[in-house]
Amino acid sequence: xxxxxxALLLTYATLFPIINPIGNAPILLSLTRGxxxxxxxxxxxxxxxxxxxxxxxxxxxxxxxLEFFGISLPVVRIGGGLVVTAFGWRLLNSGVSADSDATAxxxxxxPLDTFYPFTMPLTVGPGSISVAIALGSQRPVxxxxxxxxxxxxxxLVGLVAxxxxxxxxxxxxxxxxxxxxxxxxxxVVRLSAFILVCxxxxxxxxxxxxxMALPR
Numbered sequence: 001x002x003x004x005x006x007a008l009l010l011t012y013a014t015l016f017p018i019i020n021p022i023g024n025a026p027i028l029l030s031l032t033r034g035x036x037x038x039x040x041x042x043x044x045x046x047x048x049x050x051x052x053x054x055x056x057x058x059x060x061x062x063x064x065x066l067e068f069f070g071i072s073l074p075v076v077r078i079g080g081g082l083v084v085t086a087f088g089w090r091l092l093n094s095g096v097s098a099d100s101d102a103t104a105x106x107x108x109x110x111p112l113d114t115f116y117p118f119t120m121p122l123t124v125g126p127g128s129i130s131v132a133i134a135l136g137s138q139r140p141v142x143x144x145x146x147x148x149x150x151x152x153x154x155x156l157v158g159l160v161a162x163x164x165x166x167x168x169x170x171x172x173x174x175x176x177x178x179x180x181x182x183x184x185x186x187x188v189v190r191l192s193a194f195i196l197v198c199x200x201x202x203x204x205x206x207x208x209x210x211x212m213a214l215p216r
Contacts, residue, residue, distance in 0.1 A: 003147070004154045011135065011158025015055070018127045021166045023192055025173035027091065028118060030189045035112070037174070043112055044170035050119040052163040055132045059155060062133035072214060073130055077207030080126020085200030087121055092193040123166060127203055 028047075032040050066073065112118070135155070177188070 004150050007151050007154035008158045008161070011155050012161050014131055014135065015128055015158075015162050016165065018125075018131060019051075019123060019162065019166065021123065021169035023195070024122055025169045026177050026188045027122060027192050027196075028170055029173045029177050030186075031091075031118070032112070039112065040174065041171060043114055043118060044167050044173075046114040047118050047123055047170060048163045048167035050115055051124045051166055052159055054119065054124045055128065055159050055162070056156075058129045058132035059136040059159070061136075062129065063137040066133070072211065073133060074207040074210030074214065076133075077126055077130055077203050077210065079207075080121065080129065081200045081203030081205075081207060083200075084121045084125050084127075084203060085197055087117055088193050088196030088200055092190060092197060125199075125203075127199065 028043075029040075032043065035043075066076065
């Protein structure tokens, strides 16, 4: 049980600060202004499910996929950092306003794409994918089957827990952000977008330093 708890906490505690669903909730809310509460609830559920499978795939086969295509982890970080930076910059300079609720006079909005940008890169970005790949690549090579099943179960429960956290933060984003008011929400959204740009640049820098450290 000690190994189970350690693996579960390692998975959850490593991914939570990188995914940061609490900080992403105001951004998701601003991107879904004019949508009904039912649409937002459905979006929160689908993003949580998408995030679970994306992290699970990265954990199980991510290192093998990179090895098959001859791609190093630093390159993934650089490419992903560019995506995050571009998304954050677009959000920072967008005309999205926290009080732009109504779209009654306009045409019916298109169905939301739950994968881009809500699942990736907003929720599961290159940082969390890199961490999931690193966690999967560090699994013990020589271990008995029951112990391996125990570690796999702990990692699975950790991913379920982080996905449930994503769902709860996004599901109740409106109630949480409502306390800030329209002006406060707009400030939080812009600040979160700026932090997202900084995170993207940091990921690019980390990938670049890792790439320079690789043997040639």
